[in-house]
Amino acid sequence: MYDKFGEEYNLTRINKKPERLFNEFLEIPCMIKAVGKIKNKKLLDIGCGTGDHAKKYLKLGAKVAGVDISKTMINISKVNCPDAEFKIASMNKLPFKDNSFEIITASLVVDYIKDLKKAFREVNRVLKKGSLFFYSDQSIISGAREKVRIDNKLYNVVGYIKDDNKEKTCFGNCWKSYVRTVELVPGMKVNQHVRPMRNHLFAIKQAGFELVDLIDCKPTADFKKYDPKTYKIYTKFPLFNIFVCKKK
Ligand SMILES: C[S@@+](CC[C@H](N)C(=O)[O-])C[C@H]1O[C@@H](n2cnc3c(N)ncnc32)[C@H](O)[C@@H]1O
Numbered sequence: 001m002y003d004k005f006g007e008e009y010n011l012t013r014i015n016k017k018p019e020r021l022f023n024e025f026l027e028i029p030c031m032i033k034a035v036g037k038i039k040n041k042k043l044l045d046i047g048c049g050t051g052d053h054a055k056k057y058l059k060l061g062a063k064v065a066g067v068d069i070s071k072t073m074i075n076i077s078k079v080n081c082p083d084a085e086f087k088i089a090s091m092n093k094l095p096f097k098d099n100s101f102e103i104i105t106a107s108l109v110v111d112y113i114k115d116l117k118k119a120f121r122e123v124n125r126v127l128k129k130g131s132l133f134f135y136s137d138q139s140i141i142s143g144a145r146e147k148v149r150i151d152n153k154l155y156n157v158v159g160y161i162k163d164d165n166k167e168k169t170c171f172g173n174c175w176k177s178y179v180r181t182v183e184l185v186p187g188m189k190v191n192q193h194v195r196p197m198r199n200h201l202f203a204i205k206q207a208g209f210e211l212v213d214l215i216d217c218k219p220t221a222d223f224k225k226y227d228p229k230t231y232k233i234y235t236k237f238p239l240f241n242i243f244v245c246k247k248k
Contacts, residue, residue, distance in 0.1 A: 001190050002049075002070035002190075003070045003071055005187065006073050009184055012184075013050050013052065018226065018227055021219075021226050022239060025222045026240065027217060028053060028056065028107070031053065031134065034215055035060075035105060038060050038103060039061035040063065041103050042062070042103070043057050043065070043101065043105065044064075044100070045065070046067055046106040047068055047091065047108070047112070048086065049076075049107075050073065050080055051078070051084070052080065053105065053107055054077060054080075055084075065085045065101075066085070067086070067090075067091075074087070091109060092119050097126070099129070101126055101127050101128065102127075103131060103133075104133045104134070105133075105135070106133075106134075106136075107135070107136050110135055112190070112192065113193065114193065116203035117202070117207055120207030120245075121207045123207070124208045129248075130246065131247055132246055132247075133245045133247065136217070136241065136243075137200070138192075138241075139216065139238040139239060141238065142239050143176075143194035145171075148160055157171050157172065159172055177199060180194055204243065209246060209247055210248055211245055212244050213243075214242070214243055215241060216238035217238050217239065217240040218235060219235065
């Protein structure tokens with residue numbers, strides 16, 4: 001899908017359309033803040049997409065490499081960010097030697113990965129001992145939402161209580177593991193894995209990492225300028241989490 005619709009997807013990123021505000025003014029600034037000082041560090045960005053993160057990491061002085069499974073996305077990254085090194089590759093099989101990087105990031109990619117443990121083992125292999133792996137994903141609470149019709153409108157909620165003939169139904173399920181289909185641009189339907197927290201923690205541990213932080217991402221003030229209503233929602237609960245994992 002990213003191969004087929006990559007150019008259209010990139011345009012929505014450039015134009016900062018409402019559905020892309022979540023990247024520009026929520027995930028990206030949160031990830032940039034999380035990685036902190038990266039000057040002269042060897043950084044790998046997995047699932048680099050349009051190269052937007054790579055561009056920012058370069059500006060902060062890192063030596064940046066990026067991989068993505070999609071050829072279209074890699075071509076866009078090369079144009080957006082000519083000073084980084086990009087390769088077509090999957091997170092499941094990284095074309096680098098053991099202990100090659102001092103930081104590894106993966107923004108909004110693991111929802112496309114079926115076997116988290118396998119992919120994390122590969123990340124662990126190419127990361128130096130004691131170094132950090134930052135990955136973002138839809139937050140646990142966001143993934144737990146369920147659709148409910150209230151006054152003939154559809155809402156995606158956790159915790160709303162419907163009281164039908166004294167029978168109470170609470171929507172949302174934090175234990176549910178499922179695949180959801182999302183349309184990123186018209187016709188671009190992608191399947192994403194939504195996981196409970198335990199699945200993340202298990203894969204992190206099994207792959208040889210220690211979870212050192214879990215960040216709840218908040219939108220920036222710029223988000224508010226474009227879409228104040230959605231901004232307000234995501235100042236109340238996190239749409240994304242960033243998992244910070246240290247190679248043991
Ligand atoms: C939602 S986009 C995120 C792009 C970028 N990281 C960002 O946040 O702007 C997901 C990206 O992951 C890539 N991807 C999906 N499965 C992958 C895999 N197994 N290995 C590497 N990249 C993958 C897609 O091609 C796409 O570019």
